[in-house]
Amino acid sequence: MNIYLVGLGLIGGSLAKALIASDRVCGWDTDAETRRAAAALGVEIRSPDADLADIDIALIGLYPAATVATVATVAPKLGAGKIVVDLCGVKRTVVAAAAEICAAASGHFIGGHPMAGREISGFGAARADLFVKASMLLCPPEPTADAALATVKQLFRRAGFQQIVITTPDEHDRLIAHTSQLAHLLSSSYVKSPAARRHAGFSAGSFRDLTRVAKMNTDLWTELFLANRDNLTAELDRVIAELSAYRTAVAANDAPRLRQLIDAGNAAKEGLDI
Amino acid sequence: MNIYLVGLGLIGGSLAKALIASDRVCGWDTDAETRRAAAALGVEIRSPDADLADIDIALIGLYPAATVATVATVAPKLGAGKIVVDLCGVKRTVVAAAAEICAAASGHFIGGHPMAGREISGFGAARADLFVKASMLLCPPEPTADAALATVKQLFRRAGFQQIVITTPDEHDRLIAHTSQLAHLLSSSYVKSPAARRHAGFSAGSFRDLTRVAKMNTDLWTELFLANRDNLTAELDRVIAELSAYRTAVAANDAPRLRQLIDAGNAAKEGLDI
Numbered sequence: 001m002n003i004y005l006v007g008l009g010l011i012g013g014s015l016a017k018a019l020i021a022s023d024r025v026c027g028w029d030t031d032a033e034t035r036r037a038a039a040a041l042g043v044e045i046r047s048p049d050a051d052l053a054d055i056d057i058a059l060i061g062l063y064p065a066a067t068v069a070t071v072a073t074v075a076p077k078l079g080a081g082k083i084v085v086d087l088c089g090v091k092r093t094v095v096a097a098a099a100e101i102c103a104a105a106s107g108h109f110i111g112g113h114p115m116a117g118r119e120i121s122g123f124g125a126a127r128a129d130l131f132v133k134a135s136m137l138l139c140p141p142e143p144t145a146d147a148a149l150a151t152v153k154q155l156f157r158r159a160g161f162q163q164i165v166i167t168t169p170d171e172h173d174r175l176i177a178h179t180s181q182l183a184h185l186l187s188s189s190y191v192k193s194p195a196a197r198r199h200a201g202f203s204a205g206s207f208r209d210l211t212r213v214a215k216m217n218t219d220l221w222t223e224l225f226l227a228n229r230d231n232l233t234a235e236l237d238r239v240i241a242e243l244s245a246y247r248t249a250v251a252a253n254d255a256p257r258l259r260q261l262i263d264a265g266n267a268a269k270e271g272l273d274i
Numbered sequence: 275m276n277i278y279l280v281g282l283g284l285i286g287g288s289l290a291k292a293l294i295a296s297d298r299v300c301g302w303d304t305d306a307e308t309r310r311a312a313a314a315l316g317v318e319i320r321s322p323d324a325d326l327a328d329i330d331i332a333l334i335g336l337y338p339a340a341t342v343a344t345v346a347t348v349a350p351k352l353g354a355g356k357i358v359v360d361l362c363g364v365k366r367t368v369v370a371a372a373a374e375i376c377a378a379a380s381g382h383f384i385g386g387h388p389m390a391g392r393e394i395s396g397f398g399a400a401r402a403d404l405f406v407k408a409s410m411l412l413c414p415p416e417p418t419a420d421a422a423l424a425t426v427k428q429l430f431r432r433a434g435f436q437q438i439v440i441t442t443p444d445e446h447d448r449l450i451a452h453t454s455q456l457a458h459l460l461s462s463s464y465v466k467s468p469a470a471r472r473h474a475g476f477s478a479g480s481f482r483d484l485t486r487v488a489k490m491n492t493d494l495w496t497e498l499f500l501a502n503r504d505n506l507t508a509e510l511d512r513v514i515a516e517l518s519a520y521r522t523a524v525a526a527n528d529a530p531r532l533r534q535l536i537d538a539g540n541a542a543k544e545g546l547d548i
Contacts, residue, residue, distance in 0.1 A: 115478040135475045165475035175476040178469035183480035186460050188539030189516035191546070193509060195452035200547055201409045201439035202449040204389040206457035209483040214543035218536045222529050229524055235467060236521040240514055242463035247510040250503055255496050262492045265462030269488035272465070273474055 001155065002026065004055040006048060006070050008038050011087050011114060012061025013126025016043050018159040021128075026055065034123045052077040057155060059112075060086045064094050064223050071098040071109070080106035083148050087112050089176065089220075090227040091139045091169035099141040108148035111139030111169060113176070114161070121217055129160060136161040139169050177231035182239060184221065185232075187214040275429065276300065278329040280322060280344050282312050285361050285388060286335025287400025290317050292433040294402075300329065308397045326351040331429060333386075334360045338368050338497050345372040345383070354380035357422050361386050363450065363494075364501040365413045365443035373415040382422040385413030385443060387450070388435070395491055403434060410435040413443050451505035456513060458495065459506075461488040 003019055005012045005027040016025050016038060026044040029035050035045050048070065052058070058074050060067045067086045075084055084102050088094045088111075095111035102109035116134035118125055136156045140149050153164050167175075190196070191214040199207055225232055242261075249257040277293055279286045279301040290299050290312060300318040303309050309319050322344065326332070332348050334341045341360045349358055358376050362368045362385075369385035376383035390408035392399055410430040414423050427438050441449075464470070465488040473481055499506055516535075523531040 115476065117478065117480075134478060137476065163475055167476075172476070175469050175472055178467050179473050179477040179481040182464065182467075183484045185517065185520050186464060186484060187480070188536065188543075189513050189520065190456065190460060191539055191542045192516050193452050193456075193512055195449050195509070196542060197545055198449055199453050201437055202389065202411065202441075202446070203453040204391065204408060206461070206487045207453040209486050210457040210460060211543060211546065212483050213480045215540045216536050218533050218540065221536055222532050225524055225532060226527055226529060229527060233521060233525045235469070236517060236524065238467055239463050240517050240521065242466050243459065243510055243514050243517070246459050246463065247507060247514065250499055250510065251507045253500055253503060255500060258496050258499060259492050262462065262490050262495055265465055266489045266492065268465045268470060269462075269485060271471055272485065 001151075002054055002056045003155070004028075004046070004052060004058040004074070005043075005061060006058065006074065007061030007087075008034050008043070008123050008126070009061060010118060010121045010123075010125050010130075012059065013038070013123035014116075014128065014130035015059060015061070015087075015159055017041065017126055017128035018131060019155075022158045023155075029123070037123050048073050048077075053079055055082065057083045057085065057151070060084065062088075063220055064088045064090055064227055067094055068097045068101075072101050075102045075105040075107050075109075078105070078107055081108070083108045083110065083152060085110050085112045085152055087114060089113055089180065089224045091137075091172040093227045095139050095141060095169045108145060109141060110144060110149065110152050111141070111172075112152075112156075113137040113139075113172065114156075119212065119215060131156075131160040133162050134160075135163040135165055137165050137167055137172055139167055139172055173228050174231050177228050177235045181225060181228060181232050182235040184213050184216055185225075185236065186239065187211060188216065190214065275425075276328055276330045277429070278302075278320070278326060278332040278348075279317075279335060280332065280348065281335035281361075282308050282317070282397050282400070283335060284392060284395045284397075284399050284404075286333065287312070287397035288390075288402065288404035289333060289335070289361075289433055291315065291400055291402035292405060293429075296432050297429075303397070311397050322347050322351075327353055329356065331357045331359065331426065334358065336362075337494055338362045338364055338501055341368055342371045342375075345375050349376045349379040349381050349383075352379070352381055355382070357382045357384065357426060359384050359386045359426055361388060363387055363454065363498045365446040367501045369413050369415060369443045382419060383415060384418060384423065384426050385415070385446075386426075386430075387411040387413075387446065388430075393486065393489060405430075405434040407436050408434075409437040409439055411439050411441055411446055413441055413446055447502050448505050451502050451509045455499060455502060455506050456509040458487050458490055459499075459510065460513065461485060462490065464488065
């Protein structure tokens with residue numbers, strides 16, 4: 001299958017490295033050094049302005065706003081019946097706009113979010129095995145042709161994903177606000193304490209876990225957080241209320257209330273299939 | 275060396291399993307099944323009411339309040355010049371009381387906190403290698419004989435600790451409020467969101483990291499949190515303020531402020547030697 005990857009950072013680059021064994025992989029990145037490194041691995045470098053009529057599936061590995069603009073460039077050049085998939089961490093804003101653009105070009109659009117990442121970014125950090133054991137979230141707009149969805153599922157299976165989950169943009173953004181976005185904000189907020197700087201010798205696994213995702217790509221995450229304002233604000237309000245309940249119980253030396261709060265957390269954790 | 279371990283749970287049990295190869299290990303636990311399992315491993319079971327005159331070092335692996343009571347029982351029976359070490363996660367309340375008791379018996383007391391743990395507890399969860407790569411925090415009260423401190427350091431080296439850090443009860447409790455206690459409260463608060471129950475397929479490493487220590491031994495952590503009220507309240511206030519700053523920026527769609535907050539977290543994370 002002829003794949004076209006726009007954006008060869010951590011995600012697009014890892015897809016290139018994973019798919020080069022099974023598919024013909026064309027790609028593009030605005031960074032010349034990235035293009036050189038990708039070409040050295042067998043990626044056929046092609047600008048979005050070049051002819052794209054031979055491409056079966058275009059995968060857009062860019063930030064949300066750039067993604068929609070790139071779909072508008074690429075979709076009409078692919079031609080009728082071809083497929084575009086985005087790889088952004090938010091889905092409502094991207095899927096609605098991109099689906100409309102692709103439909104106007106008689107093509108298919110499917111929203112995508114690979115649940116995998118690393119603390120470092122760029123083509124150099126990309127790995128062929130990044131998606132092994134990971135979940136691929138797909139948001140096919142209504143209507144999406146069964147054949148297009150089947151083709152996309154097979155593609156991500158070839159890339160190594162363990163699990164492919166079909167969801168809606170609404171459900172995606174609501175759950176991701178918690179599982180990914182709030183996790184990053186908690187880690188970032190935690191690490192800002194002056195005590196963190198003096199952790200050496202005084203820390204173990206819990207400190208390591210809580211600080212792992214404190215460092216974020218500022219441009220990317222600013223876009224992601226603001227594109228999910230409603231859900232993220234609700235999650236922040238909820239966790240601030242939970243922490244405030246702990247704060248009140250601790251400050252008041254209220255052992256029964258503190259036990260109740262710890263037990264509620266224990267019950268929530270026990271209910272997870274993790 | 276003759277070691278006496280009171281409390282053979284995760285910590286005391288792991289010390290027993292680690293030291294049985296190099297030392298004569300006596301021990302006690304209020305749970306009969308634990309005593310049987312420990313005896314099967316070669317631990318000589320001896321009640322704190324029995325003769326303890328042959329013991330060189332007693333290690334108390336109990337909750338804070340029980341620790342002080344047990345030091346009061348054990349210290350006079352050890353005799354002059356012997357050493358008692360506690361293994362609690364808070365140090366101000368324990369060290370002051372226990373040091374006084376041991377001094378009255380002409381013995382030495384050194385506060386201790388092994389920076390290692392698991393999400394499960396009890397002798398069955400105890401492991402001979404629990405302390406490998408871990409840090410052992412010691413709080414020797416003023417004055418502590420150099421010979422006693424050297425003996426205790428050697429003991430924890432034999433148990434596998436990579437690093438032994440000398441600190442004060444004040445510094446210990448201030449740093450631990452962040453590196454351990456706040457980490458557990460963030461994880462517990464995070465996992466209570468209804469979205470967490472639906473994480474399957476929608477989560478990756480950040481969710482796993484943030485939920486790992488959400489489950490706590492309720493009795494133990496209630497004591498630990500309340501024995502460190504002042505420091506823990508300050509850490510909770512600080513992290514709630516940081517999260518509230520994120521909340522305000524997100525809700526107001528304030529990209530410049532959000533970038534500033536993310537950058538501050540990045541700088542804090544980059545400053546850690548982790």
